[in-house]
Amino acid sequence: MTKQHKAVALISGGLDSMLAVRVLQEQGIEVEGINFFTGFCVEGHTHAIRNHDKDKQKRNNALWVAEQLGIKLHIVDVIEEYKDVLLNPKHGYGANMNPCLDCKIFMVGKAVEWVKKLHKDGFDFIVTGEVIGQRPMSQRKHTMPIISEESGADDILLRPLCAKNLPETKPEREGWVDREKLYDFHGRNRKPQIALAKQFGLHDFASPAGGCCFLTDKSYSDKLVDLWQARNSREYELDDIMLLKVGRHIRPTEEFKLIIARDAGESKFLEGYRKQYTSIHALSHSGPMALVDGELKQEQYPLAAAIVARFGQGRSADEVEIDIATPDQQRLQIKTAPLNAEEVLQEWYV
């Protein structure tokens, strides 16, 4: 009896990794998925927070893809380890704060570690949905061998969607997979992937590669850099990077920033942080919940209150009563005139 070969595939939740697995399943390879949570992943929870996205499916795409493929999925929390990838990328950043090449090396390396340490002999090789030329920084012809080498995967890393454009790997050489039945996709054109998806009968899939990480987003990266500059340190915790995904971020002074909810969903979400952050909301009118990041001195209370008043139903009122609560629930009420639109300066918006 021939041995059943097993592979572990990096599953992002996008189409390419989904196709890569299907291609191998066609060849009788048993595949399990692995997905890494860095804290910067764009996922259903971001939609779940906001009201206007309530009708969107709140699914985790990686889990959904695994279910469509009929494979197990292991989700690994890499939040702590990922900090070093983000803060010290050997290969630098892309257009924003995205360390895509280091990220891919890290994730393939984690998959190698996972296979070797936890599942000795269980898995024969590692699979990714990478396509040469698909991503400007990480998926290029010259980066493919760098990823294989620096991750420690070497020739047990197979990219079924572009394998024909790359040197033979061990699974091909050993005849575990038929190289002829792999693909030679390249470039940013998505048509070959869409056609292959159709061929496999896959009609519902998440948007293209790159859309799964907040670090590729300019607005998010700007907020992250602002946070580091304001704190004079690049340390961060999960709550910090989660809060960058929510609300308007307004920094009227170097010392503090207001995170102001944009709807009731975000207000409810921010309320969950009231024991960690000073919070501000209107008592006399309905309005958003706001959190203070940084140090809000007593003399700055009126300014913070007047800004928060601006974003509630009392924005045209002569006076709005505002409640300011510290994390230990010391509370102070202030009556203030809301700032008018021009007084909330454009340069305050992070």
Place this chain on the structure above:
Amino acid sequence: MSRQELDARRLLCPMPVIKTQNQVAEMLPGDEIEVICTDPGALNDIPAWARINGHTVIETVQDEDEIRITVRVGA
């Protein structure tokens, strides 16, 4: 058979799934785990995770603030 509880309140998906997965890895088939969470994403994600990994959701209770999902560990 043991029954355990997991407090995943305020965690956003996929963290409730990861915590559930890691705790279940230490449990035996037939054991039950009640996951208490606040992210509505868990209503989709924990059942999806359970289905693909051979576990069964045996009860889901949702009130205004919290969601309690009980999973029976599969073989």
